[in-house]
Amino acid sequence: MSRIVIVGGSLGGLRAAEALLAKGWEGGIVVISAERHPPYTRPPLSKGLLAAAPDIAAVELRRRPETDAVDWRFGVSAVHADLEARRLTLSDRSVIAYDGIVAATGVRPRRLPERVTRNGFTVRTLDDCTALRPSLSQGTRLAIVGAGFIGCEIAATASALGCGVDVIALDRAPMVMPLGEVVGAAVQRRHEARGVKFHLGRSVRTVDSSASGHILSLDDGSRVECDVFVEAIGSQPCVEWLEGNGLDLTDGVECDNSMRMGGRSGAVAVGDVARFPNPLFDDVPRRVEHWQMATETAARAAATLLADLSGTPAETKPFRPLPWFWSDQFETKLQSFGSPALGERAEVLEGDLAGEAAIGYHRGKQLVGVVLLGMPKAAPRLRREILDSLSLEPA
Amino acid sequence: MIISVDLDVCQNYGQCVFAAPEVFDLDDNAELVYQAEAPDSSRGEIEAAVTACPVQAIRIVG
Structure with a gap:
């Protein structure tokens, strides 16, 4: 067979x-x-x-x-x-x-170099999640290296569990690659309002681990002390x-x-x-x-x-799927349609960044992506606008 | 065919609406509404909606 x-x-x-x-x-x-x-x-x-x-x-x-x-x-x-x-x-x-x-x-998951540490958790598999969970409780000091979607979601989840959370990342804003700086900063403010501390533009130089926890030394000489840390660096x-x-x-x-x-x-x-x-x-x-x-x-x-x-011919119609993802961070439900990362400029289409907002990402005349902070009602209409724009406007 | 959606699980992300617009819709409050019964001719679209749902809220029950 x-x-x-x-x-x-x-x-x-x-x-x-x-x-x-x-x-x-x-x-x-x-x-x-x-x-x-x-x-x-x-x-x-x-x-x-x-x-x-x-x-x-x-x-x-x-x-x-x-x-x-x-x-x-x-x-x-x-x-x-x-x-x-x-x-x-x-x-x-x-x-x-x-x-x-x-x-x-x-x-x-990408890991920090072994010469720096072997003591970080990652969150990719169910077993990873099971291993990390007992360490997170009211008052736990948690450091997260990386401010992409996984890092930010863990920050929000742990903060809601009562952990004190520090996020350390090389980027200028959280989730800057997929969302851009303006929207990343808007989501950062929501995290900060709930007590999450960001150390942006910083990398981890060394990690000193002992029975009482870990000290992460950053490249500007500052230190972050924690009970447990997660590597979420891509x-x-x-x-x-x-x-x-x-x-x-x-x-x-x-x-x-x-x-x-x-x-x-x-x-x-x-x-x-x-x-x-x-x-x-x-x-x-x-x-x-x-x-x-x-x-x-x-x-x-x-x-x-x-x-x-x-031995038959394959489908000749081009494969053109519209990317979509979602993220839940605190009470914010975020959705992304298309490829915002391909945009050259972002503008708020509807609403405002402090509340609910729809943000459009343009490449030339093309609407290549839309990010929604809340605003679920706008999703079908703006999704259609992206598809229309990508079919009608030259790249 | 009979469709069931667990509305306690549903997050109103609307992926089913894109997959099977004749069966699923978002109402004026952006909450899911759907036809509980659909013709067998819609099976392909409904199966696509079942797999597209990120929280596995949709079931074909009959």
Whole structure:
């Protein structure tokens, strides 16, 4: 029987399996998952789940009944794929021969250098969340290195639990890459109003750890004392197992618009690990670490893979998904549509930054992204405006 | 087909509205409203709405 192997058993891997089955794949499917848990949803790990008690039952993804036939292999990871020979070597030294392959290995947290410290927590997996949770209680002094979305969500969650929170980051404003400085600063003020302290433009030089806690020495000579600290300084795509195949792995695996890795037949990638061009914006391949994009790329990748394996032409319609993500920080519900990071200028379209607001991001005449602070009612209309603008206005 | 949404879980993010606009909508208060019964011809869109929901609030129950 022919076989598709999916490397990665999180959202992207699950959605790829579901899409393959929904599109009529009748061969076998094997899913290789480095984690010991069934597929679960990660966004709550830095939000509600961290505030409550971490529990797989609260985050496990519902799986369509058809996926019962999938051969799930948990607690084992891919060591090397030979795309030419179509053979995958696993960490238990077994080798799987396959016909088609889906890369869904996602990302792992970037870490502070080991010479600086090995004592920080990260929040990427359920086990990470379970390990950190007991340390957070009323009066805990928590330091967070990094002011991206994960860092800011953990700051808000821990602050609401009664922790004293310091955030240290190189950036000028929290979430500056995806939101820009003006909106980042507006969200920063909301955090500061709840007692979160920011140390921006600063990096951690050394960490002195003892039984009484940690002292983080920053590059301006200041010190942050804490009981526990979290490293939230971004992520690294898990691509080592794809080395030796002549693929471009500089930032995730480069894919074509059909999600084929390096344009190879029978080999596709989905989710956080895939760097692909989105003609909605331009022809530059980019990774998109959004929850929703795992599902969208999985659907496209599954269609491509089935076409390749059956020797029929792949879908010719361009794959142009509109990125979307959300974040909850204190009472602020933030949503982002499109790619605000591609904007050259940001302007408040509606509302005001101290309350509810819609912020538009323009590249030339194009509206490339919208961020909503609250204002859920405006979402369908502004989403439509982005799509119209990107179709009508030249780049 | 019969659709059920757990409104205690729903965060009104509206992803289902984009996936299946004939079944799901946001009302004037930006809160979800939906048709509990839909024709089988909408199954594809409704399944897309189920997978698009970031909080798994939607179920096809019959």
